[in-house]
Amino acid sequence: MIIVLKPNTSKEQADEIQRRIEAKGLKPLYLPGTERVVLGAIGDERVLAQLHLEGHPQVESVKPILSPHKLVGREFHPHDSIVKIAGVPVGGERFVVIAGPCAVESYQQMTDTAKAVKSAGAAVVRGGAFKPRTSPYAFQGLGVAGLEILHKVSKEQGIPYVTEVVEVADVELVAKDSDALQVGARNMQNYRLLSALGHCGKPVLLKRGPAAELKELLLAAEYIVNEGNPDVIFCERGIRTFETATRNTLDLNAVPFLKQRSHLPVMVDPSHGTGVRSLVTPMARAAVAAGADGILVEVHVDPSVALSDGAQSLYPQQFAELMEGIKPFVQAAGRTL
Amino acid sequence: MIIVLKPNTSKEQADEIQRRIEAKGLKPLYLPGTERVVLGAIGDERVLAQLHLEGHPQVESVKPILSPHKLVGREFHPHDSIVKIAGVPVGGERFVVIAGPCAVESYQQMTDTAKAVKSAGAAVVRGGAFKPRTSPYAFQGLGVAGLEILHKVSKEQGIPYVTEVVEVADVELVAKDSDALQVGARNMQNYRLLSALGHCGKPVLLKRGPAAELKELLLAAEYIVNEGNPDVIFCERGIRTFETATRNTLDLNAVPFLKQRSHLPVMVDPSHGTGVRSLVTPMARAAVAAGADGILVEVHVDPSVALSDGAQSLYPQQFAELMEGIKPFVQAAGRTL
């Protein structure tokens, strides 16, 4: 950690700050310059965070050197982690496709979708029972009834499923039967929820918040792992920018960045990442080539009557074409579907 | 609602969509153009939302005409609402200052701060017992013990208090004694929490999310009011942009925009909105002039040892100067402190 002091700082004031650094058991460094005094304190950034020097009146700025996410970082865990969703390995050679509707609407809809996506090659089905919606007048999901539909369809069709959890009180219920729990973008910094998921016993698919920096996403995963659950999968799903031609800006830079910094798997959601049906397949291909470990795709048996996210949902036939379309890129990446 | 159809849409396909509009009890309009067919459906946008036409393969775009937030909007409620925090009226002639530390750290710290901010003219004290923090290794707040300190200090010093609630399960506990509940920026779209606050019986200070559009903020308030709690106060606290010289970009455009669209009061948080101590007072003055109904200011008895947000916290003396500094602007705005 580098601490830049203000121009008018006296030697006594600098000494006082150095004593604070020493009091934490760290070795301080004194670097006098021509216009500024700079202090150094090299060590575990997690200890350094307890110095709380940002608020000191003589401190101009504090620049961290080391990354504060030791558990999810690659520095002390160089090899790729593989997270298994009911036996489906995410993070290894296999490129994993998770597909399904935004929201569970009925048993029939889920059955038809599960059949369609499984036959096209999806490894896992998705569907939301609890839906966080921007407007209180929009469809909010079927709730517990939706969970039951998911569980039944999953067993009948022989395909694991992932579903979103939006609230600490629901974690146990959702974790009981589902094969993986999704944290939606709006909840990425719901720290109580993250901590609760540290004890849920199931893999967590952690979506990046629309305004979350990648270092914040890494720290959100650190919350879950720090509580005891090592099975976290990142999911890039687009960030909010000034561009309005697409619903979000899919930030594929995130894929190699996260893979280089962390040992955890990284998936991509080109449906939310674009919000436009015709862009989903090209961006799915791009995700494969960027090095993603899998994709999440919204598929609906009839998007023209979907209760949410219809504009970005694929028809089953379009999803089958997407699977055909990504095949040569998956092979080019040295992976299998 | 205006529905633009794709160039190649047949008359039959357009008719089918018009029948859907009629089935909702609305009158459809057919507007043939030289290159596109455009359909109209004028009516309550909340009913129109149930048409789910975005996902239709022949629909190019859907453009809403009316605002979807009837309860918080000014159209059917033209007069300003006044929300009372333990008798302190927010939204009327008085300019309300809420001040205090980011986090409750101890009984002594809160007592000293409450005395200082009250004597300088603050109407309400603030302090966080539950702190959502980006890193799992940062100070997370004192929890229930913090709530007890707040309550005790508030009674002893004779000043109401507002504190943050981060989780549905805590709503009842936090609402029991506190005079107002704050929804933090990261929870602005935690819809289960918003719904729960619709039944908490206390005013809600709703902070804008760092990536939330103003129409989303209006809809977040609509959630609370729709569940039965009319006492919502907006709080602009800065949005996330590309600019890194400041912690956030305080969007004061939001103040007149919200005041013109909604009857609810609007406050401003120049501490989070800048993240820089030396910018807090000028931006507090600007908030007054933009038409805000009050401000939230972070004050700590000694920011150099604050456990969180020290860089943006004012010393008590600086807060007293801020209060002096805003006085002529409050008068210029035709209000009182």
Added chain:
Amino acid sequence: MIIVLKPNTSKEQADEIQRRIEAKGLKPLYLPGTERVVLGAIGDERVLAQLHLEGHPQVESVKPILSPHKLVGREFHPHDSIVKIAGVPVGGERFVVIAGPCAVESYQQMTDTAKAVKSAGAAVVRGGAFKPRTSPYAFQGLGVAGLEILHKVSKEQGIPYVTEVVEVADVELVAKDSDALQVGARNMQNYRLLSALGHCGKPVLLKRGPAAELKELLLAAEYIVNEGNPDVIFCERGIRTFETATRNTLDLNAVPFLKQRSHLPVMVDPSHGTGVRSLVTPMARAAVAAGADGILVEVHVDPSVALSDGAQSLYPQQFAELMEGIKPFVQAAGRTL
């Protein structure tokens, strides 16, 4: 074009606006609703733009229906355009790689780089003689001497070159010998420069501005084509967002979006789009898979002494590996290198 009138608009006021629409030779539509009157005016959006209705006191909003970029749009030009850089076709089956240093530094540096990138498979070499730099104290390029080096090296090594033009007064000089002219991101909305390039007689590589919406990029190309030069190539190079882990956020959504809306070729610059050397190759692969017609890559014979953009420049050996690495993805895309 849809014109939404304010709630209190009288019939007379609406009639006056309709007469304005008729005066432009267009047919107005009157759509009375329960809470708002909406007017329609379907026709050429370029004529409609001359109505200037945004400023009318009774107009709440104006929503365009048709795209305003007829020349670069696909609606009236459905087939892909192929733009040739000294015989190298961009926009067809071939995937075109343009590589070279950020700035021309010396004859030796350019010769070494041109040899290296050509032998690794690049079709065109790049290098900047005029460098727009954020700081007046940074290296600003060799200017005319740089242009002469580029021309000499290009002839000797038998590889075409592209170089940036930053100023109307330089267009003729730069266009004389170079095989294509680049408009840098900061100049994307320098309309005088765009107009001048409409007469330069050489292909133009138009980089997206860091804060430019895609519709603005389309309109910038429309400027050049409208002045008589049909040979424009788009280049996505990253936009400015809140994310600071990367220099820019490479927006690959732009590739399929532009390809679907426009007949012009689309290239991608993963060097500026990431700003991080280790992310360039994965994002080059992603660009191929997203459907780009080619890439621009910064390569320097020794990035550790590069006078600009060293952090994102590849060593020649790394560039050779990039070319090997994209090969299977180029094949998967059904293209050739």
Added chain:
Amino acid sequence: MIIVLKPNTSKEQADEIQRRIEAKGLKPLYLPGTERVVLGAIGDERVLAQLHLEGHPQVESVKPILSPHKLVGREFHPHDSIVKIAGVPVGGERFVVIAGPCAVESYQQMTDTAKAVKSAGAAVVRGGAFKPRTSPYAFQGLGVAGLEILHKVSKEQGIPYVTEVVEVADVELVAKDSDALQVGARNMQNYRLLSALGHCGKPVLLKRGPAAELKELLLAAEYIVNEGNPDVIFCERGIRTFETATRNTLDLNAVPFLKQRSHLPVMVDPSHGTGVRSLVTPMARAAVAAGADGILVEVHVDPSVALSDGAQSLYPQQFAELMEGIKPFVQAAGRTL
């Protein structure tokens, strides 16, 4: 400057970098840590920029300590600069209002506007002869004829004027008669234009680019001052963010930030900064309170027929009300109109 080396860097590699630092006449510092080696090099950041260490393969990151804008910075120039526009002092006690239409449309329009804004209290009139427009089909300004109208009206009405220059070749012509030259937002990083303005002999009103960080704005001013023209006035006019309720997000944080970092005057443009007529006056008041030295306001004799920017232009009567409305805030700020 702090140079963080990669984890695996050898002592020899670190020595080589230290020798590079010494070769520039600077004293290197060697700071071995438990996990990283950190090097220091304290001195003039402008010299350090020539080290080009960002591209070195063993360098993880480079963190500057000192600001690179010595001429416009306050560190060596602590007192406020006052820039005079034809005798009107900007940056001192007087709060300066510049008002007028977006574009010069006719002699009559300019005469009527100049009379109106002068009688309401504006000190300077504005109007664009050269208009950079997003679409090639939009009104591009009257050009030289517009300049002549401005000059004539200014003389006749006895009020100085400022107008935009968009191109190096026009600088001499525009500078000849006008009292100040405006650099528009899209040209803030047109460095050739900035350099040319360093020799124009007239004050320069430098608008912040829509995606420009404040440090880039400071450096843009440094270009002009470094070329010999000390008379630069900053103008905050809104940045591009995800928020679409307003045309831009007016970043008033910029006002105290720039005033604290630089000795140059700072103005605010609430017309472009909001893009919405009803928000202009509240944000003009906020600009006063934030500490701005003046404002730029768009006023048109009849916005309903304005050829550009009608939606944000005030009617003359509204401008007169704005002037009345800001008066008490100007007094509260201890200034005069």
